[in-house]
Amino acid sequence: MDSTELMQAAFAARDRSYDGRFVVAVTTTNIYCRPSCPARRPRPENTRFYASAEQAREAGFRPCRRCEPDGVTRDRAAVELAIDLLRQADARIGPRISLAELAAETGYSPSHMQRVFTRATGLSPAAYARALREERARVALSTAGAVTGAIYEAGFESASRFYDSMEGKLGMTPSAWVRGGAGATIRWAVVATTLGPMLVAATDRGVCRLSFDETAEDLAVRFPNADLVEGGEAFAELLARVIEAVERPGAGHDIPLDVQGTAFQQRVWAELRRIPAGETRSYAQIAAAAGHPGAVRAAGSANGANAVAVLIPCHRVIRADGSLGGYAYGLDIKRELLERERQ
Ligand SMILES: [Zn+2]
Structure with missing residues (x-):
């Protein structure tokens, strides 16, 4: 897809995530819109794409009153500034930056700041700050090894708060994870499927590995310190559900997963x-x-x-x-x- 096709697709889909990245000018009405404008779509041959609102204005188009395409440039600049401030606050030891402070820096009200930030990033400013801390914690965890040290390095006030925030995302505790699954029991099996031999492995929380053409040795490389247990009755029911989900991939499933990621x-x-x-x-x-x-x-x-x-x-x-x-x-x-x- 070249960039014009991409812009056409984003415009056709009213894709909000492209707002601020380009504007669409309509030659029959002489106005320009943001990609997500709710107005009816003009014929493709009557549209022109511009990288910025300024360029559309220079070409003689006026901003649409319905979607206010000039506002999005301001919003984007405000969000970029807010992200910068959150990153700076994350990088230094000290107080967190509040929503009110972010809003004050950008000239927006707190509720408007919250709305444009969430629309642009998919996360609220608070969740974004939390994600920054978690990413840093993970990097520290995977390199440092000393869990407590990593926690303080990542700016968490106390270990319990850290575990609260990781809980529900990591099946294994962070300490088990950094030690290659130490303390976790992982049940596994290799079964024949119509797609070839399939490895399935699960903790008590859910499936932690599903792959093809892998063996117990591959699993041991991923989780060198876990207690690897082959098969067993406790595992049979889950395994049957997994096989069904793989043989009929279109049917959907509600199989619990135990996966880790940033x-x-x-x-x-x-x-x-x-x-x-x-x-x-x-x-x-x-x-x-x-x-x-x-x-x-x-x-x-x-x-x-x-x-x-x-x-x-x-x-x-x-x-x-x-x-x-x-x-x-x-x-x-x-x-x-x-x-x-x-x-
Ligand atoms: Zn519009």
Whole structure:
């Protein structure tokens, strides 16, 4: 897809995440709009795309009264400033920056600040600040090893507050995670499926690995310190549900998952789970849906970091030109999964 096609698609879909990135001018009415304008869509041959409102004005167009395309530039600048301030506050030891302070810096009211920020990033300013801290905690955890040190490095006042915020996102506690699954029991099996041999592994919380053509050794590399238990009755029912979900990938499932990732990875994975069976999305669409339209490559790597194939349907992401792109377990499996979902 070239950029004009991308803009046409964003305009047709009224995609808010493109607001501020370009404007659409309509030659029959002489006005220009933001991509998400609610007004009826003009014929494509009557539209012109401009990178900025200024350019549209210079070309003789007037701003639409309905979607106020000039406001979005201000909003975007305000959000960028707010992100800068949150990042600066995150990088230094000291008090957090409040919503009221962010609003005051940008000249917006707190509620308006909250609304434009959430619309642009998909997260409230408070959640964004929390995500920054969590990402930093994860980086520190995976490199430092000393959990308590990592917690204080990440700016959490107390260990309990840190665990509150990680709970529900990590199946294993952060300390178990940094030690390769130490203290966790992981049950696993390799079963034959119509897609080839499939490895399924789960903690008490849910499935932590689903892959093809992997063995217990591969699992042990991922979780070197976990207690790996093959099969067992406790595992049989979950395993049967997983096999069913893989053999009929279009049917949907509510299988619990136990996966770890950064805040951004989790947002990408959540978006993947929203793609209906039988449909596909491009990496750019997933990046935009996860709140970071520019982060196409990062969305691609988050997609690739998915530990549970099929259950988080990373196979539903293809290239913008319609070609399959990549797949960790080979394109034959990806093609077959998509084919089954289309039926
Ligand atoms: Zn408009």
